[in-house]
Amino acid sequence: MIRAVVFRLALVLMSAAMDILVVGAGIVGLATARALARRGHSVIVAESEGAIGTGVSARSSEVIHAGMYYPAGSSRARHCVAGAALLYAFCESHGVPHRRCGKLIVATNDSEREAIAAIAARGEANGVPGLVMLDGSEARALEPNLACVAALHSPVTGIVDSHALMLALQGDLEDAGGAVAFNSRVAHIAQAPDGWRVAVNGEALPFDAVVNAAGLGAQAVAGTVEGYPAARIPRQVLAKGSYFGCLGRPAFARLIYPAPVEGGLGIHLTLDLAGRMRFGPDVEWVDTLDYQVDPARADRFASAIRRYWPGLPEGVLTPDYAGIRPKLTGPGEPAADFHIDGPGEHGFRRLIHLFGIESPGLTSSLSLAEEVADRLIDV
8 A cells, every 4th residue: 555655656656757947047947947857857057148147136235034024924034034044054064155143233313223123023924033122332332333223133144155055956956967058038929738938048948947147137027928918927127236345444243234215224334255345226217127336325335334343434336236136116116026927827837937036035035935836836
């Protein structure tokens, strides 16, 4: 009896193996492709550029978030908390450079004190470990250069080398038999009796399943799906965030975040793995993919930074880089959750779109990948 059950289970697992196309070789696309390949599927990643992670993934703050900012029960909260644990374990097992440096979310006045208290309550509801509210003197005992009336300490927040992370994900994918096809642009996706036909660089290729993890290009890829309702494709709103480097020795050992602002988490201080400080991102609503950093924004940055670091010297901020987030909501609108549109929502078999995967997309990547892999299984 037991042998018969095991044999039937083996047949099910063998028959479940699929040829899958993942569109986009950013962190989420690579993580998803890896998860699918490790489950025994044959996976190809179609990447329109000539290298992995050239879009959103190449221009993040490289922070491993803890998960206290997002509404309880939201996809962001769930995947951020679970993803952080998975990401730390992955980095440790694969030798990806990272550090749990911790973070302080600071209040510089009483109204901001209420704001960070609300963040602390949200974090506890989300199951974020180790959160501690500090008064100003306790916070300054940790970071003497800090100015604040209170702070929320998150000891599990960290930083990671995002490119090394993507290389490790690609390595696991290839070890499991998958591959990345560079300079491969998807032009058309159409249902077929046995799955999907996808036009890649002018050639129609057969796949059993398609995952759209194209980041900034996700809406455009969804628009190539024959018969897919245009009304299901959410609008994309571009939010540019600039970063400035900081000359001189680091003044802080932890990440320093102000109370959040509309569209982002405020101009915060992050560290790279060498300890160098950088500040950003700010939020600039744009219509085009322009990655230039305007040096004139330095004055605005300095003013925001001096609210929590009054000792910022003159003339030390230098333009660094900028990223653009594929948001689903714009100015004055509540922040949207991750939007995962799968067969249960749109009715198309073995097709999943990932829309609006911005922060905390890096932190959430391994958890998101497992959900996508689960949802591709026929019910």
